[in-house]
Amino acid sequence: MMLVMVEKMNITKLDIRGKVCPMTFVYTKLYLEKMNKGEILEVMLDFPVAVENIPASCKQQKIGNVIDIKEVNLDKKTWIITIKKI
Amino acid sequence: MDFTEEQIERYSRQIVLKEVGGRGQKKLLDSKITVIGCGGLGSPITYYLTAAGIGSIKLVDFDRVDLSNLQRQILHYTSDINKMKTQSACEKLTQLNPDPEIQIINEVLSSHNVKEILQDSDFVLDGSDNLPTKLLINDACINLGIPFTIAGVLRFNGQVLTVIPQKKTTCYRCVFGDISGNTASVSCSQAGVIGLIPGAIGCIQANEVIKYLLNIGDLIINRILMVDFLNYQFNFIKVIRNDDCPACGENPVDLINNYDYKIDDACHG
Numbered sequence: 001m002m003l004v005m006v007e008k009m010n011i012t013k014l015d016i017r018g019k020v021c022p023m024t025f026v027y028t029k030l031y032l033e034k035m036n037k038g039e040i041l042e043v044m045l046d047f048p049v050a051v052e053n054i055p056a057s058c059k060q061q062k063i064g065n066v067i068d069i070k071e072v073n074l075d076k077k078t079w080i081i082t083i084k085k086i
Numbered sequence: 087m088d089f090t091e092e093q094i095e096r097y098s099r100q101i102v103l104k105e106v107g108g109r110g111q112k113k114l115l116d117s118k119i120t121v122i123g124c125g126g127l128g129s130p131i132t133y134y135l136t137a138a139g140i141g142s143i144k145l146v147d148f149d150r151v152d153l154s155n156l157q158r159q160i161l162h163y164t165s166d167i168n169k170m171k172t173q174s175a176c177e178k179l180t181q182l183n184p185d186p187e188i189q190i191i192n193e194v195l196s197s198h199n200v201k202e203i204l205q206d207s208d209f210v211l212d213g214s215d216n217l218p219t220k221l222l223i224n225d226a227c228i229n230l231g232i233p234f235t236i237a238g239v240l241r242f243n244g245q246v247l248t249v250i251p252q253k254k255t256t257c258y259r260c261v262f263g264d265i266s267g268n269t270a271s272v273s274c275s276q277a278g279v280i281g282l283i284p285g286a287i288g289c290i291q292a293n294e295v296i297k298y299l300l301n302i303g304d305l306i307i308n309r310i311l312m313v314d315f316l317n318y319q320f321n322f323i324k325v326i327r328n329d330d331c332p333a334c335g336e337n338p339v340d341l342i343n344n345y346d347y348k349i350d351d352a353c354h355g
């Protein structure tokens with residue numbers, strides 16, 4: 001039997017292309033703080049180190065679970081990190 | 087309240103901390119403190135708390151900048167000599183960070199004005215240099231239910247005690263009250279002090295405020311921090327509340343209106 005969960009969720013999008021660490025995490029954190037538990041934040045960024053740092057800091061400070069990291073093809077290497085607020 | 091881009095950048099190094107975050111920063115920006123004295127202790131206290139983004143800072147000092155102050159009172163520059171200390175302080179602090187609302191009061195703190203000056207504060211910091219003023223701050227803050235931190239410095243030594251009236255922690259009078267008649271107690275103008283001692287001790291007082299406001303860590307309550315900078319000894323001395331203390335005891339007395347603080351006899355400097 002397949003259980004289909006249909007969740008109506010707000011997806012908040014944050015574009016911090018051009019920002020570098022630690023500002024990348026500072027912005028991510030400020031957005032997560034304003035969200036409700038379970039809501040989704042999509043962070044678009046282009047600072048390579050942040051791809052590791054943001055998930056690590058979210059885990060360390062227990063503010064969000066990273067559920068997806070994908071590289072998107074734009075002119076410059078860009079990533080979208082999807083985080084579920086906890 | 088949402089932060090401006092400038093605020094996010096300015097406070098980024100504390101917002102990033104687990105213990106602070108946006109919520110903690112907002113709490114700091116919404117807080118009001120009063121600092122008694124813009125001297126050796128008041129300098130680091132006000133510099134760091136202004137930089138940290140405390141929303142409202144009241145500066146109380148009656149004195150003018152003197153050449154002999156500059157060795158330790160780093161708020162003031164050579165060009166400030168003879169200027170009111172509060173004015174000199176306000177000029178530096180507003181340049182450091184325009185966020186806090188800085189209010190200045192050019193008065194000697196006395197039993198006549200103490201309650202009015204302190205009443206709207208979330209936290210009070212003693213940066214005075216004499217025992218009568220410290221007792222006055224202690225008694226008024228307990229009466230008003232405002233948490234506060236008191237410090238003293240002499241030669242190479244410093245001490246700090248924080249009091250949280252709501253938690254009935256040991257007060258300054260519990261510990262030092264019985265020597266209050268002795269106004270000839272040495273002040274730093276006679277005994278001397280290395281300038282960075284009030285600098286370091288004032289930083290600890292500022293840390294107490296931030297921790298209290300954010301409700302993190304352990305405060306210097308029911309114990310006194312004694313620091314000896316000559317031999318680098320940092321010790322805590324446990325201090326027990328006196329049930330009969332006229333300020334914080336079971337049957338408190340209206341000290342502000344009845345106790346002779348002898349503020350005018352106290353040695354300032």
Ligand SMILES: [Zn+2]
Pocket residue numbers: 256257258259260261327328331332333334335
């Ligand atoms: Zn007491």
